[in-house]
Amino acid sequence: MTDTLRLAEALIACPSITPRDEGCQAMLGARLARLGFACETIESGPADFRVTNLWARLGEGRQPTLVFAGHTDVVPTGPATAWTSDPFVPSHREGRLFGRGSADMKTSLAAMVVACEEFHATHPTPAIDIAFLLTSDEEGPALDGTVVVCETLRQRGERLDWCIVGEPTSVERTGDMIKNGRRGTMSGKLTVKGIQGHIAYPHLAKNPIHLAAPALAELAATVWDQGNAFFPPTSWQISNIHGGTGASNVIPGTVVLDFNFRFSTESTPEGLQQRVLDLLQRHGLNPGADFDLDWTLGGRPFLTPPGTLVDAVRAAILAEVGLDTMLSTTGGTSDGRFIAQVCPQVIELGPPNATIHKVDENVAVADIEPLKNIYRRTLEQLDAQARAGA
Numbered sequence: 001m002t003d004t005l006r007l008a009e010a011l012i013a014c015p016s017i018t019p020r021d022e023g024c025q026a027m028l029g030a031r032l033a034r035l036g037f038a039c040e041t042i043e044s045g046p047a048d049f050r051v052t053n054l055w056a057r058l059g060e061g062r063q064p065t066l067v068f069a070g071h072t073d074v075v076p077t078g079p080a081t082a083w084t085s086d087p088f089v090p091s092h093r094e095g096r097l098f099g100r101g102s103a104d105m106k107t108s109l110a111a112m113v114v115a116c117e118e119f120h121a122t123h124p125t126p127a128i129d130i131a132f133l134l135t136s137d138e139e140g141p142a143l144d145g146t147v148v149v150c151e152t153l154r155q156r157g158e159r160l161d162w163c164i165v166g167e168p169t170s171v172e173r174t175g176d177m178i179k180n181g182r183r184g185t186m187s188g189k190l191t192v193k194g195i196q197g198h199i200a201y202p203h204l205a206k207n208p209i210h211l212a213a214p215a216l217a218e219l220a221a222t223v224w225d226q227g228n229a230f231f232p233p234t235s236w237q238i239s240n241i242h243g244g245t246g247a248s249n250v251i252p253g254t255v256v257l258d259f260n261f262r263f264s265t266e267s268t269p270e271g272l273q274q275r276v277l278d279l280l281q282r283h284g285l286n287p288g289a290d291f292d293l294d295w296t297l298g299g300r301p302f303l304t305p306p307g308t309l310v311d312a313v314r315a316a317i318l319a320e321v322g323l324d325t326m327l328s329t330t331g332g333t334s335d336g337r338f339i340a341q342v343c344p345q346v347i348e349l350g351p352p353n354a355t356i357h358k359v360d361e362n363v364a365v366a367d368i369e370p371l372k373n374i375y376r377r378t379l380e381q382l383d384a385q386a387r388a389g390a
Helices: 003-012 024-034 102-122 146-156 208-221 269-282 308-321 365-389
Strands: 038-044 051-058 065-071 091-093 096-098 129-135 162-165 177-179 184-193 235-243 254-263 291-299 326-328 345-348 362-364
Touching: 003 024, 003 096, 003 102, 003 365, 024 038, 024 051, 024 102, 024 129, 038 146, 051 146, 065 102, 065 365, 096 102, 096 365, 102 129, 102 362, 102 365, 129 146, 162 308, 162 365, 177 308, 184 208, 184 269, 208 235, 208 254, 208 269, 254 269, 269 291, 308 345, 308 365, 362 365
Parallel strands: 065 129, 065 162, 162 345, 177 326
Antiparallel strands: 038 051, 051 129, 091 096, 096 362, 177 345, 184 254, 184 291, 235 254
8 A cells, every 4th residue: 555545545534524624634734744844724714613724835935836735624425324335434446445535635635745755755955845735614615714824825925836736637537637727706696676566466566577587588698708718708607596475476576596607817707797787777777776786706717828837747747647638727616716816827636526526435546646646746847947947
């Protein structure tokens, strides 16, 4: 059994359902401290939802810095009886490691730490700094995790040059896909106001669903942008509609719609908000009098085009597994959206994601060592570049 597999199993055995860390960061921090990392725990959040974050750095911040980032929290297991084996007892079947967090993303964390140990053994005085940013609030609200650490680092003026987030990005084999960006996400809650009344006397009432319908049809048909070489076009989707009293003979007084934008770098949150407002007003709906609209910006889009980090990771993948990796910005959001605000180059790289958040989550054991080696080779590539630049 390899060091990476042993560490992955030890992490899976910690029942770290968000926002609990359950000792994962202490375990990883102890190994990093032995390499000389300065480890700092940053806690945030209310007492009943306390989030633990680990910031660890090797170096004084005067050299280019590569950050390994990830989360120690996992999603709930669902009914444990639905699992073939205990979700927090790592087990092996048919060449695969089973357990909650095996793919998302404790295997990545183990691979990152062991990669640093191997790199340190051959590069005791590297030309780059190495850091770790770990949180227990990625699968939850993400209010007291990476975003808090990034703001702390911004206030300190800490230098961050490159970041690899260990999200499970691969499809069939480790390294076949990396994320070099993510779309932005912004949600809206639209409350259209009417006048409740008896359905047999519509002239004495005002149906908010009827008021909203023409505007919703146009919103659904609107082309917000065309996307670009890295991003698909911006998407607008309704997620929920709430209206009515439950009775079939009552015109409702309000209808509430929840919707979400997944947007590319071709659009801005401010621009999308203004376009929605203008569209509603064109349909005779006046803010305040006829509707209320509340916005929640979950994250802005980020993009790391081919350059120092992407090239280093691509070279490491090609050398280790012989794959010409695909760049992608598809999927949901990640903590990369926060890190990109303080770090100019951010990519995501991890094992295949087919089983994440599912019952019997698992990862192929054969994918684990190559992932660790890709991380180590990336360190070597960036160190060599830094030495050449010096």
